[in-house]
Amino acid sequence: MSKNRAKLALLALLALVVSSCSTIGVQDGVLDSLSPAGPIAEDLANLYWLVFGIAVVVFVVVHIGLIYAIIRFRERKGDETEPKQVEGNPVLEVVWTVIPVVILAAVAVPTVERVFRYTECAPDSMRVEVIGHQWWFEYYYPDYDIWTANELNIPAGEEVCLEMTSDDVLHNYWAPKLNGKRYLIPGEETLLLMETNPIAEGGAPEEYYVHCAEFCGLSHARMRGRVVAMTQPDFDAWVANQQLPAAEPQGELAEEGLELFGSQGCAACHLIRGDYDESGDNTVLIGPDLTHFASRGSFAGSTLEYEDPDALKLWLADPPTWKPGSFMPNLGLTESDIEALEAYLRSLE
Numbered sequence: 121m122s123k124n125r126a127k128l129a130l131l132a133l134l135a136l137v138v139s140s141c142s143t144i145g146v147q148d149g150v151l152d153s154l155s156p157a158g159p160i161a162e163d164l165a166n167l168y169w170l171v172f173g174i175a176v177v178v179f180v181v182v183h184i185g186l187i188y189a190i191i192r193f194r195e196r197k198g199d200e201t202e203p204k205q206v207e208g209n210p211v212l213e214v215v216w217t218v219i220p221v222v223i224l225a226a227v228a229v230p231t232v233e234r235v236f237r238y239t240e241c242a243p244d245s246m247r248v249e250v251i252g253h254q255w256w257f258e259y260y261y262p263d264y265d266i267w268t269a270n271e272l273n274i275p276a277g278e279e280v281c282l283e284m285t286s287d288d289v290l291h292n293y294w295a296p297k298l299n300g301k302r303y304l305i306p307g308e309e310t311l312l313l314m315e316t317n318p319i320a321e322g323g324a325p326e327e328y329y330v331h332c333a334e335f336c337g338l339s340h341a342r343m344r345g346r347v348v349a350m351t352q353p354d355f356d357a358w359v360a361n362q363q364l365p366a367a368e369p370q371g372e373l374a375e376e377g378l379e380l381f382g383s384q385g386c387a388a389c390h391l392i393r394g395d396y397d398e399s400g401d402n403t404v405l406i407g408p409d410l411t412h413f414a415s416r417g418s419f420a421g422s423t424l425e426y427e428d429p430d431a432l433k434l435w436l437a438d439p440p441t442w443k444p445g446s447f448m449p450n451l452g453l454t455e456s457d458i459e460a461l462e463a464y465l466r467s468l469e
């Protein structure tokens with residue numbers, strides 16, 4: 121390899137290392153597991169720092185020995201004598217086997233213990249069923265008979281038990297600031313504990329980002345979610361609202377949207393309780409329950425913001441351009457169709 125090529129290769133490697141550390145696209149470290157927002161993630165972050173500390177000590181000790189050996193035993197000019205030849209040293213060999221075994225055990229015991237502790241649920245913790253779909257998360261609250269999507273609303277400071285499964289392929293639920301990752305497996309149930317820091321009385325809800333952490337097809341990168349933590353009174357109000365049927369559409373445009381929702385075939389995949397719930401059963405549906413669509417802060421796998429005035433238009437015009445491979449097809453809606461559908465959807469608070 122020429123000198124220039126070697127330099128170029130080194131530069132490329134450096135760029136790779138630096139870019140992997142960058143926080144571009146990760147606003148305010150929203151996916152940073154080292155800035156925990158709950159007791160479970162905090163405990164895991166502390167464990168990470170413990171392991172990191174041990175690794176630093178090992179690194180320093182090994183490199184001091186290495187540098188010492190390189191300098192002390194280097195070949196010197198004019199010194200032609202053969203160094204002393206050594207073969208086998210039982211004491212040394214036992215020592216360098218036992219030390220790593222002790223270190224690995226010291227790391228493994230607390231790690232494995234936590235794997236079990238945070239993937240089991242106390243019998244009295246609140247339950248939420250999580251169902252993975254290509255490419256969105258669905259939630260069912262058995263205690264309240266509520267279905268929702270993308271955003272997991274929970275009372276802050278309470279232990280919540282996620283009972284997870286998948287409708288199609290492997291997915292993985294990861295809220296970096298709240299807990300480690302856990303698989304969603306078709307035909308199987310996995311458990312994951314979730315707990316956020318408490319919110320003071322009257323405090324505003326807090327949002328934490330979720331990302332699917334297993335490659336699950338074309339739009340894996342667009343499979344996100346949120347955990348929305350709120351005070352108990354806010355959560356109770358949220359539950360009460362979610363249990364209601366859809367709000368009456370207000371105004372002509374929204375009413376036109378309600379009609380279009382049926383005539384354009386949206387109701388074949390989405391349920392809106394009170395308006396389009398002929399099947400009455402969410403479990404057979406392909407798309408999210410939209411009864412309270414407007415009460416969510418995000419949609420389309422939590423990749424589009426409800427507040428963004430262009431987002432819903434963009435999504436309705438051609439879902440597969442935003443989420444490649446999406447089961448929601450381009451319905452060939454006209455601009456006025458989209459306007460009416462948007463008015464209807466935004467009335468579903």
Ligand code: CUA
Nearest residue numbers: 291332334336
């Ligand atoms: Cu679901 Cu990646």
